[in-house]
Amino acid sequence: MADEDTVAGRLASWVSRLRFEDLPAEVVERTEQVILDQLGVQVLGSTLPNIQPVRQLAAAAPGAPESTVTGSDRKTTAAQAAYVNGTLGHSCEYDDAHATAWHTSSAVVPAALALAERDGADGRELITAVAAGIQVMGLLGAVTTSGMLATGWHGSKVLGVFGATAAAGRILRLSPAELTQAFGIVGSDASGTMEYDRSGGEVKRLHAGSAARAGTEAAQLARLGLTGPPTIFEGHRGVFGLFGGAEGADIPEAAWQHWQVLDTIFRFYPAVGTVHAPLDAIRHLREATPIDPQQIARIRIGLVDFAVGHGAAITRPTDAISAQFSLAFGAGLQFVTGRNAPADYFDPNLWNDPAILAIGDVIEPYAMPIPAGDPVFSARVDIELRDGSHLEHYQAGFRGHPTRPATSADIERKFTENVAGVLGGETSAAIVETVATLHEGNSVPSLTALLRRRP
Secondary structure: OOOOOOHHHHHHHHHHHOOHHHOOHHHHHHHHHHHHHHHHHHHHHOOOOOOHHHHHHHHOOOOOOOEEOOOOOOEEOHHHHHHHHHHHHOOOOOOOEEOOOEOOHHHHHHHHHHHHHHHOOEHHHHHHHHHHHHHHHHHHHHHHHHHHHHHOEOHHHHHHHHHHHHHHHHHHOOOHHHHHHHHHHHHHHOOOEOOHHHHOOHHHHHHHHHHHHHHHHHHHHHHHOOOOOOOOOOOOOOHHHHHHOOOOOOOOHHHHOOOHHHHOEOOOOOOOHHHHHHHHHHHHHHHHOOOOHHHEEEEEEEEOHHHHHOOOOOOOOOOHHHHHOOHHHHHHHHHHHOOOOHHHHHOHHHHOOHHHHHHHHOEEEEEOOOOOOOOOOOEEEEEEEOOOOEEEEEEOOOOOOOOOOOOHHHHHHHHHHHHEOOEOHHHHHHHHHHHHOHHHOOEHHHHHHHHOOOO
């Protein structure tokens, strides 16, 4: 048995004992939705230039054919497949998000899926593993997220290794004692700075993939007998203190009483979550009143304090990641192209487009207090035109946020758009149907077979 006097032991006991029958119907449905959303972004990611070095490196180091690499005609080891697929899923800032758990599915789903395929698990086991992994990330984030934001650690990587370990451990049916050791092992892989949100760098995409790989490997190592520190979270040199500034803390009881997957934020702009409310507000104003971009004199955008540096700091993109972390560029795209399409963030010509940059030059982001009860990801946009007129809109949350929840139709439409031109219509429809019925016990290998590249 795990020592439930430690945070790792308590988490391990909960994950190991979780059963599909314990999951409420809404949790099952939401978990299927996050799996579908993640698979669509993985397929899209397989076509993008920024992470091709990862695919090339993996192809140059073939392993046992255990698990499918999305968009490829080959299999590799479960850990390697989790690494590539996690990177694909985080390739274009289009994977889901979470207020305390950061980006969950791009770390958790690839780890669970790779081992589930290898071991022939069914859809119910996959759903249970993914829900467990997301729960662990949310619980740990309740302690660490504010500290990580203040110091610049990327929670997707720091927390992602533990979410992936939980999911992998659930598929492998580790005992509570084994999973406690796995958490201790993978803690040495928790890291990842957010310097990319100041000066770019496509390395950010690896954070989900390396978390998925680390979790997959840690669970297998624990099964083989490797050990780690059971006080990996609350100990003197543990995660809570080093990353969250909360040494000796415990997970708030209220967090345990809530299914974290229900707080998933689905992204409908391929950009950092802090810019979604401003982009929704701008879209609202543009739809209400035609605006000539050349007549804009000033745009003031109020954001929560940390978003001013995490999303509004970059005004001159030099690569895809800096474009996606640039409120100025995203707003410029809206006014000049009328959209925020994934492909536009990868177009070097648009990074330097004078009309787009001109919009960015008149944007003035500032920190503002968010009204009590509103989502932290809210924004106020005030547009001043050269004739002296003003347009303004306050956006509380954004489409895809739990306060403005995405529908199943929204998520399926996004999936279909992401795989268009990569997968045929019949294959796309088959994936949607298979994921929507995972709760009936469908075979996971039958799902992953649909993700392979066809001649």
